Amino acid sequence: MVLDHYRSLTGVRRLRAVVQSWNERSLRLTRSLGFVEVGKHVCEQDGVPVEYAVLVAE
Numbered sequence: 785m786v787l788d789h790y791r792s793l794t795g796v797r798r799l800r801a802v803v804q805s806w807n808e809r810s811l812r813l814t815r816s817l818g819f820v821e822v823g824k825h826v827c828e829q830d831g832v833p834v835e836y837a838v839l840v841a842e
Contacts, residue, residue: 787817787841798842805835814839 803810819839826835
């Protein structure tokens with residue numbers, strides 16, 4: 785798997801992904817790769833609050 789290859793090259797074990805909360809397709813993909821949601825992040829873009837899901841894989 786690509787993530788395993790990346791880990792073997794860099795030595796990094798914990799990976800983080802940030803996905804817009806409305807994007808169920810991307811959230812399903814990251815979860816299928818072993819990522820688990822650990823929090824939310826809200827920022828303002830063009831005056832509109834946008835929510836992101838923060839996921840990690842160890």
